[in-house]
Amino acid sequence: MILVIDALNEAKFSKILDEVYKLRARVFSGRLGWEVAVEDGREIDQYDKLNPAHIVCLDDDGEVVGCMRLLQTTGPHMLADIFFELLDGEAPLRSAQIWEATRFCIDTDKLKGRENRNSISHYTSELMLGCFEYAQSSGILDIVAVIDPVMNRVMKRSGNAPYDYIGSTKPMGVVSAMTALMDCTDERIQSIRNFAGITHDIFADEDKALALFNKGAKAKAIANDIALEPKHAPLAPAAQKSDLQQYCFEQLSKANSEKEIAAALDLLKLLSEKIGTDDVSELQRITRDLPQRTFTATSLTEMEELRPI
Amino acid sequence: MDLIDLNAMPETEARFPAFIDDLCDKLELDYASYVAMPPLSGDVRYYANYSDDWADHYAQNNLHCVDPVIHKSVNSIAPVDWQRFDRDQNFNLVFNPGREFGIPNVGISVPIRGPYGEVGLLSVSRNCEKSVWSKLKRKIMGDLQVAAVHMHDNVMQSGILPNVLSRPALSSREKEILQWAAAGKSQQDIGDILCISHRTVEVHLRSGRSKLNALTTAQAVGRAISHGLIYPG
Numbered sequence: 001m002i003l004v005i006d007a008l009n010e011a012k013f014s015k016i017l018d019e020v021y022k023l024r025a026r027v028f029s030g031r032l033g034w035e036v037a038v039e040d041g042r043e044i045d046q047y048d049k050l051n052p053a054h055i056v057c058l059d060d061d062g063e064v065v066g067c068m069r070l071l072q073t074t075g076p077h078m079l080a081d082i083f084f085e086l087l088d089g090e091a092p093l094r095s096a097q098i099w100e101a102t103r104f105c106i107d108t109d110k111l112k113g114r115e116n117r118n119s120i121s122h123y124t125s126e127l128m129l130g131c132f133e134y135a136q137s138s139g140i141l142d143i144v145a146v147i148d149p150v151m152n153r154v155m156k157r158s159g160n161a162p163y164d165y166i167g168s169t170k171p172m173g174v175v176s177a178m179t180a181l182m183d184c185t186d187e188r189i190q191s192i193r194n195f196a197g198i199t200h201d202i203f204a205d206e207d208k209a210l211a212l213f214n215k216g217a218k219a220k221a222i223a224n225d226i227a228l229e230p231k232h233a234p235l236a237p238a239a240q241k242s243d244l245q246q247y248c249f250e251q252l253s254k255a256n257s258e259k260e261i262a263a264a265l266d267l268l269k270l271l272s273e274k275i276g277t278d279d280v281s282e283l284q285r286i287t288r289d290l291p292q293r294t295f296t297a298t299s300l301t302e303m304e305e306l307r308p309i
Numbered sequence: 310m311d312l313i314d315l316n317a318m319p320e321t322e323a324r325f326p327a328f329i330d331d332l333c334d335k336l337e338l339d340y341a342s343y344v345a346m347p348p349l350s351g352d353v354r355y356y357a358n359y360s361d362d363w364a365d366h367y368a369q370n371n372l373h374c375v376d377p378v379i380h381k382s383v384n385s386i387a388p389v390d391w392q393r394f395d396r397d398q399n400f401n402l403v404f405n406p407g408r409e410f411g412i413p414n415v416g417i418s419v420p421i422r423g424p425y426g427e428v429g430l431l432s433v434s435r436n437c438e439k440s441v442w443s444k445l446k447r448k449i450m451g452d453l454q455v456a457a458v459h460m461h462d463n464v465m466q467s468g469i470l471p472n473v474l475s476r477p478a479l480s481s482r483e484k485e486i487l488q489w490a491a492a493g494k495s496q497q498d499i500g501d502i503l504c505i506s507h508r509t510v511e512v513h514l515r516s517g518r519s520k521l522n523a524l525t526t527a528q529a530v531g532r533a534i535s536h537g538l539i540y541p542g
Contacts, residue, residue: 006384006385006387007381007384007385008381008384008385008389008393051384051385052386053387070386071386072386072421073516074421074424074461075422075423075426076424076426080424090480090482091478091479091480091483093480093513093516094516094519094520095512095515095516095519096421096454096455096457096458097451097454097455097515098512098515098516099386134387137387137447139388139452140454141515142508142512163506163508164505164506164508164512166482181509183508
């Protein structure tokens with residue numbers, strides 16, 4: 001089922017929206033490797049502060065399984081400001097009747113192995129349908145969307161092929177991104193519905209959706225609590241190990257001369273097995289504070305070798 | 310829809326109320342209002358065709374400070390049907406007396422966002438049955454979107470924003486298509502010439518019209534020529 005979250009109802013659906021931001025972090029930062037800012041496990045950018053409309057897809061348990069974000073092209077939007085390189089230096093579209101869709105994603109990890117009307121393919125169609133039906137009812141004629149080639153292929157195979165593209169495909173993270181055009185016509189809507197076998201009204205009753213989500217979230221919290229209960233008495237913390245590590249780091253940061261640094265590094269190297277440090281970033285932080293001249297290639301290489309294998 | 314073209318009218322304040330009246334006339338509406346909220350100047354512009362009685366009551370009671378039509382709708386990206394508002398105190402403050410003044414409680418507000426972060430809102434309403442309203446709404450939604458942006462852009466360019474910001478940024482494709490339109494080619498022809506679908510031609514034309522503040526392609530061609538963006542056909 002589809003839920004549209006916008007500025008008018010986001011207070012009511014703040015917990016669902018939170019799941020949307022977490023899903024986006026997993027997909028765009030994690031799976032797709034885009035350079036998006038993730039804070040506290042949530043991907044939120046400046047366009048989320050412009051009160052966009054979020055099309056959110058919930059499964060039968062009320063869990064968020066997909067989402068996308070819509071903005072007007074008359075005002076600030078991503079193609080104009082962020083993805084402009086996809087447009088090869090051309091000005092972006094601007095029209096009262098064109099919306100921009102971005103951050104399209106489906107929770108493929110959660111849906112893996114599910115079949116029929118619980119499958120990735122089904123929810124992808126439902127989410128797309130949510131976008132087109134909502135846009136159409138708002139007097140919108142076309143959607144311009146930034147998608148990746150995988151999404152593009154999925155859309156072509158599900159009765160929802162973009163009718164054209166703007167600009168060119170460019171690498172972005174571990175995949176590429178492209179700008180597709182889709183109309184919001186009855187034909188496209190019917191074609192997606194036919195492909196996915198959806199005949200009902202996909203938009204959720206707001207109160208029912210919220211109740212379902214809360215029920216699912218509660219069940220999940222209980223399951224988590226049970227899982228977190230320790231089965232055995234916790235092992236004593238490896239105090240000795242961390243003390244040793246701490247000592248080495250201190251020696252390194254206190255080092256005043258090249259000689260002392262070399263000695264500290266030697267000690268570190270010697271003990272690296274016992275320390276078992278994976279704290280390369282901590283090491284780099286300490287050495288950053290050291291006098292510049294000691295930043296020799298050798299000492300850096302030695303630190304590299306400390307990386308756990 | 311054949312709306313008044315604000316850009317073609319003498320640059321006086323009077324063209325805005327005229328546009329509001331024309332909009333109501335063409336789209337079978339009773340009332341329309343437009344409010345612009347530029348981000349920096351705080352110079353709010355407001356045009357409406359409500360009765361003087363209601364306008365006085367609204368102003369005297371500072372209803373613009375609480376009116377959900379303004380404060381809620383402006384944060385949406387989609388047009389907001391007034392049925393979405395909570396029936397709370399603010400709603401009652403505006404709509405209860407409104408009823409006495411003959412103000413309909415079925416209506417819709419179309420939010421507009423401009424490129425400089427400024428926002429505007431076109432609200433329309435009509436006294437009618439809910440079933441009539443939902444049918445009418447579906448019919449006029451697209452026209453309302455176009456009208457809202459047209460009104461907004463013209464108000465913004467009438468001195469609120471510096472004119473230097475208003476030179477239209479057309480893409481090569483938009484210019485190319487307008488150039489062929491200037492040569493008298495139809496959308497279908499242009500699609501064939503450029504080997505793109507006629508829907509793509511239409512999308513670029515629509516975008517070009519919006520940027521040139523034009524309601525029709527003919528106007529867009531005229532303005533593109535006057536801006537020196539394309540050559541006379």
